[in-house]
Amino acid sequence: MKSQQDKHTAVLRGVAVSPGIAIGKAFHFDRLESQVSLYKLRDKGLISHEIKRFRDSVAASVRQLREIRRKLGRLEGMDPLYILDVHIMLLKDRSFLTQVTTFIRTMGVNAEWAVRMAIDKYREIFDKVEDEYIRGRFSDIQYAGQQILRNLGGRQKEALPAMDEGVIVIAADLSPADTAQMKIDRVQGFAIDMGGKTSHTAIVARSLEIPAVLGLERISRSVKTNDDVIIDGSAGLVIVNPDPEMLLRFERKKRDYAETRRELLADARLPAVTGDGHAVDIGCNIEFIEEIPSAVTHGADGIGLYRTEFLYINREQLPTEEDHLANYRRVLTAESLRWATIRTLDLGGDKFFSDPKLAKEMNPQMGLRAIRLCLREEELFKVQLRAILRAGAGGNVRILIPMVSGIEEIREAKRILAELQEDLAREAIPAGQDMPVGIMIEVPSAVVIADALAREVDFFSIGTNDLIQYALAIDRINERVSYLYEPLHPAVLRLIRQVVDAGHRAGIPVAMCGEMAGDPLYTLVLLGFGIDELSMNPLAIPRVKRIIRASTQKEARKLLKRVFSYSSASEIRPYVEDYMRKRFPEAFPVAES
Amino acid sequence: MTMIRTFEVRNKLGIHARVAAKLVSVAVRFRSGIFFEKDGSEVNAKSLLGILTMACPQGSFLTVRADGDDAAEAMEQIARLFEEKFGEE
Numbered sequence: 001m002k003s004q005q006d007k008h009t010a011v012l013r014g015v016a017v018s019p020g021i022a023i024g025k026a027f028h029f030d031r032l033e034s035q036v037s038l039y040k041l042r043d044k045g046l047i048s049h050e051i052k053r054f055r056d057s058v059a060a061s062v063r064q065l066r067e068i069r070r071k072l073g074r075l076e077g078m079d080p081l082y083i084l085d086v087h088i089m090l091l092k093d094r095s096f097l098t099q100v101t102t103f104i105r106t107m108g109v110n111a112e113w114a115v116r117m118a119i120d121k122y123r124e125i126f127d128k129v130e131d132e133y134i135r136g137r138f139s140d141i142q143y144a145g146q147q148i149l150r151n152l153g154g155r156q157k158e159a160l161p162a163m164d165e166g167v168i169v170i171a172a173d174l175s176p177a178d179t180a181q182m183k184i185d186r187v188q189g190f191a192i193d194m195g196g197k198t199s200h201t202a203i204v205a206r207s208l209e210i211p212a213v214l215g216l217e218r219i220s221r222s223v224k225t226n227d228d229v230i231i232d233g234s235a236g237l238v239i240v241n242p243d244p245e246m247l248l249r250f251e252r253k254k255r256d257y258a259e260t261r262r263e264l265l266a267d268a269r270l271p272a273v274t275g276d277g278h279a280v281d282i283g284c285n286i287e288f289i290e291e292i293p294s295a296v297t298h299g300a301d302g303i304g305l306y307r308t309e310f311l312y313i314n315r316e317q318l319p320t321e322e323d324h325l326a327n328y329r330r331v332l333t334a335e336s337l338r339w340a341t342i343r344t345l346d347l348g349g350d351k352f353f354s355d356p357k358l359a360k361e362m363n364p365q366m367g368l369r370a371i372r373l374c375l376r377e378e379e380l381f382k383v384q385l386r387a388i389l390r391a392g393a394g395g396n397v398r399i400l401i402p403m404v405s406g407i408e409e410i411r412e413a414k415r416i417l418a419e420l421q422e423d424l425a426r427e428a429i430p431a432g433q434d435m436p437v438g439i440m441i442e443v444p445s446a447v448v449i450a451d452a453l454a455r456e457v458d459f460f461s462i463g464t465n466d467l468i469q470y471a472l473a474i475d476r477i478n479e480r481v482s483y484l485y486e487p488l489h490p491a492v493l494r495l496i497r498q499v500v501d502a503g504h505r506a507g508i509p510v511a512m513c514g515e516m517a518g519d520p521l522y523t524l525v526l527l528g529f530g531i532d533e534l535s536m537n538p539l540a541i542p543r544v545k546r547i548i549r550a551s552t553q554k555e556a557r558k559l560l561k562r563v564f565s566y567s568s569a570s571e572i573r574p575y576v577e578d579y580m581r582k583r584f585p586e587a588f589p590v591a592e593s
Numbered sequence: 594m595t596m597i598r599t600f601e602v603r604n605k606l607g608i609h610a611r612v613a614a615k616l617v618s619v620a621v622r623f624r625s626g627i628f629f630e631k632d633g634s635e636v637n638a639k640s641l642l643g644i645l646t647m648a649c650p651q652g653s654f655l656t657v658r659a660d661g662d663d664a665a666e667a668m669e670q671i672a673r674l675f676e677e678k679f680g681e682e
Contacts (some may be wrong), residue, residue, distance in 0.1 A: 086610045089617055089641040096642050122642065129648040137610050137645055 009241050014191070014216035016236030017202035019539070021254035022189030022211040023247070026240075027167035028225040029174070038113040041104075050104050054111040055097075057151035062091050065147065083140070090144040096122075112152050119145040139173075168229045172220040174201045184208060189231035191238045193220050196479075205233075206537050207291050213238050268299030268542040269336075270549065278553040280527065282545060283341065283535030285513055289330045294538040295337065299545055302339040304535020305400070305461070305513040306331055308384065309347055318380065324387030332395035339396040341461070341511075341535075342388050343440070344381070346370045346402040365469065370403030375412055386420050392432020399435055400461055405443040410456050413437075440513075442466035447495045454506035461535070462499055464514025468492050487516045488572045493525070493563065500529045511535060520587050521580055523547040528560030543587050550584065596668040599656045604678040607650035610641075612679040617641045619670050625661025627671070638671075 041050060069084045090096060096118060103114035119141060126138040166188035173194040190205050195214035205212035211233030223229060223240050230239040230250045234257070239246060273279045283304015284295035295303065311319045311327060331340045347369055374381035391397050401413050414437060424431040439446070439453060442463035446453060454460070464487060469476050471491055474484045486492070496512075503510035511533035516522050518536025520543045526534060527548060534544065559579060566572045581588045602608055608616070620627045620638040627638035629647060631654070636643030638657070649655055659667045 082611050082614060085618075086614045086641065089614055093640050093642045095637070095640045122646070125646045130650075140610055141642070 009239065009243050009246070010222060012191075012213075012216050012219055012222070012238045012240070014213040014219075014236050014238065015196050016233055017195075017197050017199075017214050018190075018205035018210060018212035019234040019257075020209065020211035021250055021257055022168055022229075022231040022233070023250060023254060024166055024168045024188045024229065026170045026191075026223045026225055026227040026229045028220065028223065029169050029171040030220075038116065039110050041108045041110060044108070047105055047108065050111050051101050053152065054100060054104065054114070054148075057111070057148050058091055058097065060151045061144070061147040062088055064151075065091070086140055087144045087147070090141060091147070096141075112149060115145055115148055115152070168231060170220055170223045170225075170229070184210075189229075189233065190214070191216055191219050191223070191229065191231055193217055196482075203287070203537075206539060207285075207287060207294070209294060209539060264542040264546075265297060265299075268297070268545065270299070270545065271301070272545045272548040274527065274548055274552050274556075275550075276552040276554055278527070278530075280531070280548055281338075281511075281533040282541055283339075283511065283513065283533055284337075284538050284541065285518075285535050286331075286538075289327060291538065292331065292334050292337075295541075296334050298538040298541040300337060300538065300541055302337050302341070302396075303331055304341055304511060304533060306340060306342045308343060308345060312345065312347060319383070321383050321387045321390075324384055325390055328387060328391035328397070329394060332391065332397070339398060341398040341400050341438070341513075342391070343400040343402055344371070344384055344388070345374055346440075347373060365466070365475070371401050371409050371413065372403065375409065378416065381413075382416060382420060385417055386424065389417070389420055389424060389431040389435065390429060392435045393430035397432055397435055398459065399437045400440060401437070402440040402463070403442065403466075404439040404453070405445045407449065407452055407456060410437075410439055410453065414456070438508075438511075440466075441499050442470070442514075444471050444495065447499055450499050450502035451505065454502050454508055457508065459509045459511060460499055460503045461511040461513050461533075462496060462531075464492075464496075464512060464516035467495065467514070468516075471495055486569045486573075487519075487522060488525075488563075488576060489569045490564075490567060490572065493572075496526075496529055496531075500531055504530065509533065518544065520544050520547055520584070521576065524551060524556045524559050524580065524583075525563060525576060527551065527553060527556035528558075528563075547584055547587055594660075594662065594664045596659045596664045597656060598668060598672065599654055600672070600675040602649045602651055602653050602655060603675070604681040605651055606681065607653070608644060608647070608655075610645065612681070613641050613644040615674060615679055616644060616671070619674060620667070622670075623659070623661070623663045623667040625659045625664045625667050627660070627667055628658045630656040630658065 041047060065084050065088050099118045099121065100111070100114045103109060103117050104111060107114070122141050123138055126135050129135045166186050168189040168191060169187050170191050171193070174190070174192055187210055189210060190201055190212035192201055192212070192214045193216055195201055199214060202212060202214055211231045213231055213233055213236050216238060219238060228241055230242050230247070232238075232250070232253070239250070242250065271279060272282050282299065282301050284298070284300035284302070285305040285307070286292065286295060286303055287307045287310055311324060328342060331342070368376065385399075388397060388399055399417070401410060404410050417437065421431060436458035438457050438459035438461055440463045441447060441450065441460050444467070447467070450460070465476070468485060468487060468489070472484055472486070472489060474481045476482055476485055500510045509532040512526065512531050513535040517526065517534040518540030520540070523544050524547065530553070536544065563572050563576065566575065604612065606612075617639060628635050629638050629644060631647050631649060634647070636647050638644065657668065657671055
């Protein structure tokens with residue numbers, strides 16, 4: 001190719017969040033770049049028409065944002081709505097409006113062009129600001145501008161181009177709404193400026209087995225649409241315009257990866273039973289119905305966690321009972337899956353709004369979310385619970401209540417469930433009987449009173465992500481303290497032991513569904529506790545199962561005993577890492593340098 | 594009546610979008626013309642973009658000028674926002 005020589009190869013390093021190799025063409029995802037046509041006006045007479053078109057779309061944008069605000073306001077009742085106020089204020093800002101109309105008038109360009117120029121002008125001003133936080137606020141102007149451009153276009157633009165082959169999505173940032181709008185089957189890989197292991201894009205990429213590298217900081221500025229890109233989602237590398245030799249090397253690596261995976265999958269369906277006969281149920285965490293096939297091929301015994309938040313966001317109206325039911329029924333369609341644990345709405349601000357900076361400013365994790373929101377908005381809760389009860393008529397469905405911090409919450413939830421059960425019986429609508437009701441153990445207070453909670457429920461599921469965050473008082477999103485996030489902290493391990501023991505004394509099973517459950521490094525430790533079910537993302541299942549099959553519970557107990565003889569994570573971590581590497585060398589390959 | 598006062602930006606994040614929005618929502622309530630001056634450039638306090646483009650990180654100083662019959666009350670309310678660090682850390 002002619003242009004090959006003048007494109008230079010660049011290697012960028014980021015956070016490896018979803019393994020695998022992707023090789024393909026870049027697609028630069030920019031909310032503004034939705035193919036805006038720019039042209040000069042044919043004659044001066046069109047200027048006033050163009051200005052009117054601009055003003056109308058600004059007015060429409062303000063109306064839409066107000067409408068969104070009103071809808072969200074009903075649900076959330078919290079502070080983050082201010083970001084919408086900011087966008088509305090920007091749309092009404094006289095200096096911005098004057099700027100655009102001046103461009104139309106003096107340069108004779110169409111409204112789209114004028115809006116783009118005004119945005120670019122502010123980009124220039126903001127780029128010069130030294131303070132990084134304020135510089136980042138340019139994104140708000142972009143959001144507002146995007147809204148206007150969308151209205152000028154008069155229709156919603158497709159979020160991905162119509163391409164025959166897949167693309168590698170390059171973006172500065174992706175909100176849950178962005179990924180939800182993409183034709184995900186066209187996406188071969190993600191390379192994003194922002195984000196880390198636990199950000200939303202990472203979770204989506206992992207669950208759909210799309211290689212992804214996040215936290216690249218500058219990739220959106222250095223890659224253009226149609227550039228050749230390689231993503232190594234295992235090593236956290238992105239190679240732009242690779243030279244032919246590199247390309248060959250990565251094509252081989254891609255084949256090797258696929259082969260290893262096939263080999264790994266070969267025994268994925270075998271049960272996770274230790275050499276001394278202790279069986280562990282392996283669940284799969286899913287968020288979309290589309291992930292079920294992947295759960296099956298990777299060897300899940302059941303759905304250990306079905307997150308239902310995505311039924312709520314990115315849609316015009318709240319989901320109806322029938323919307324819920326249709327999804328839940330589809331979860332039950334896979335015959336090889338023995339059960340499905342449906343978690344009720346666990347909505348928090350970070351999942352609802354697209355601005356990632358927002359999460360730093362407020363405290364959504366400790367706010368009005370999950371069961372707290374559901375008990376306050378009882379009608380909202382009832383719609384979902386009725387659907388779950390009805391789905392229970394068609395299979396083995398378990399109900400999982402998140403974020404429980406005290407006994408009243410579970411009693412209240414059970415009271416509502418009993419009422420709904422009566423209603424359904426009266427209406428002669430089929431519903432599951434005596435469906436297991438469990439709670440997430442993720443608030444430290446729930447651990448402390450686990451013995452009392454165990455008498456109220458049918459099972460526990462430990463949510464390690466939140467439990468660790470609450471117990472160690474660290475905000476996972478705050479990069480300055482995220483180094484303290486440590487599953488092997490002795491306090492965390494004691495909390496887990498306390499929950500498992502309390503559950504087993506009361507005769508109820510204990511599951512774990514946080515990230516910790518899917519990391520093979522911790523498998524033996526968790527086996528030592530005697531946890532009954534581990535639920536994880538599908539990719540993690542084969543490795544975890546292999547480790548369980550290759551060990552005994554006796555060995556795991558011994559390891560755990562040794563672990564508890566240490567008093568700090570700085571002693572525990574090297575010990576566990578060393579032990580696991582030596583014991584299961586094929587599960588922990590030495591990283592290529 | 595013209596009132597002029599200088600304030601220090603004391604909250605950690607400086608004048609970011611939320612704070613700027615708070616300032617605008619206070620400023621637009623008054624008939625007086627209200628302007629912020631920093632390093633020789635002046636912006637209209639009723640314009641969010643104006644305030645944002647000024648870039649005021651923590652520790653910077655901002656001069657507020659209010660011009661009009663309700664200037665005193667406007668200044669008082671703006672002063673309160675600064676004193677309360679806009680309700681932030």
